[in-house]
Amino acid sequence: MKVIRPLCVAALAFFVLASAAKAQIPRxxxxxxxxxxxxxxxxxxxxxxxxxxxxxxxxxxxxxxxxxxxxxxxxxxxxxxxxxxxxxxxxxxxxxxxxxxxxxxxxxxxxxxxxRTADAEIAKGDIGQGKSVYETRGCAGCHIIRGEGGGAGPELTRVGAMRGPTYLRAALLAPGTILPQEAGAMERGRFTQFLFVHVVTKDGHSVDGTRVSENSFAIVIKDAAGRFHAFKKRDVQKVEKIPGKSVMPSFKDTLSASQLDDLVAYLASLKGAQ
Ligand code: HEC
Ligand code: HEC
CATH class of the missing domain: 1.10.760.10 (Cytochrome c-like domain)
Incomplete structure (x- = not known):
């Protein structure tokens, strides 16, 4: 025991020093x-x-x-x-x-x-057609592309550089259920801001929206039409947070298979400023 303990301490010190040294090695x-x-x-x-x-x-x-x-x-x-x-x-x-x-x-x-499975997935659709689906289906009410649109949902200017086509398709079919696996995305606040909140006031009205801000006393949410609603917590019956639900409608039944393919091709083509 007498021998083992100092040995352990030495081993631990060595380990700590070694990993510190490793972190400092220039790239x-x-x-x-x-x-x-x-x-x-x-x-x-x-x-x-x-x-x-x-x-x-x-x-x-x-x-x-x-x-x-x-x-x-x-x-x-x-x-x-x-x-x-x-x-x-x-x-x-x-x-x-x-x-x-x-x-x-x-x-x-x-x-x-x-x-080349991703290319094959994207090639099923037509980018130009997808752009017109995007423009006629109210997407821009909630999403910004190169400075244009509304901000209830995440910006899509670079979504094609950040996401694969299967993810994009799932985002259209089952909004809210598919959130990034990427560890840290939630912590960095990219997606916690899209938390779905259901508020019931004391007189029985209910309002759904995404959370904009919250503290111990108050919460502000933004509904699907982009209107802000501020509530004092002591004045409401219930504030329910529902991960997996979204203000974004599912386009499963409202877009045809080819419109979906076109939209995925268009979204996949959005790679930023260039
Ligand atoms: C009422 C608002 C609203 C509308 C309308 C809407 N979205 Fe969304 N969208 C959101 C929100 C909020 C999210 C954030 C994640 C979630 O809740 O699913 C999202 C997420 C997404 C994502 C995933 C982005 C990422 O980086 O993970 C894509 C892609 C997307 N929307 C595309 C579209 C397209 C295309 C349309 C039109 C066909 C559309 N959305 C219509 C609100 C909306
Ligand atoms: C936690 C998630 C995550 C992991 C794990 C990860 N990546 Fe990435 N990677 C990304 C994201 C997100 C991007 C897009 C970054 C951007 O441009 O916004 C990316 C971009 C890249 C790119 C640039 C792609 C291009 O064509 O511009 C390469 C190459 C890449 N990753 C390789 C790898 C390799 C190889 C590994 C494993 C050793 C890896 N990545 C692990 C999330 C990840």
């Missing part, structure tokens, strides 16, 4: 080269499935993160490697310092072997 500038031998690709697949698939989809076709099918061909292996090791600041794509240059090369090698 390794060695360019990543895709490793494409069958063994490397098999290893890359394992690493991809464990580290990336929850956001980028098991087949790389995207989910609440974008599709990576074709990324190495489009961006270059070194750039994809730099994104993996350094992340994209200010987005859900964090740095994966846990992968060394060799392992990153194996992941890039595996990405090069992926099929």
């Amino acid at each position: 390794d500038p060695t360019p990543v080269v895709a490793k494409t031998s069958p063994e490397d690709v098999a290893m890359g697949k394992k690493l991809y499935e464990a580290t990336c698939s929850k956001c980028h989809g098991i087949d790389g076709g995207g989910s609440d993160g974008p599709s990576l099918q074709g990324s190495p061909e489009r961006l270059g292996d070194a750039e994809v490697g730099a994104i993996i090791r350094g992340g994209i600041p200010g987005t859900g794509m964090t740095a994966f310092g846990s992968l060394n240059v060799e392992e990153t090369g194996q992941v890039v090698g595996y990405l090069r072997t992926l099929g």
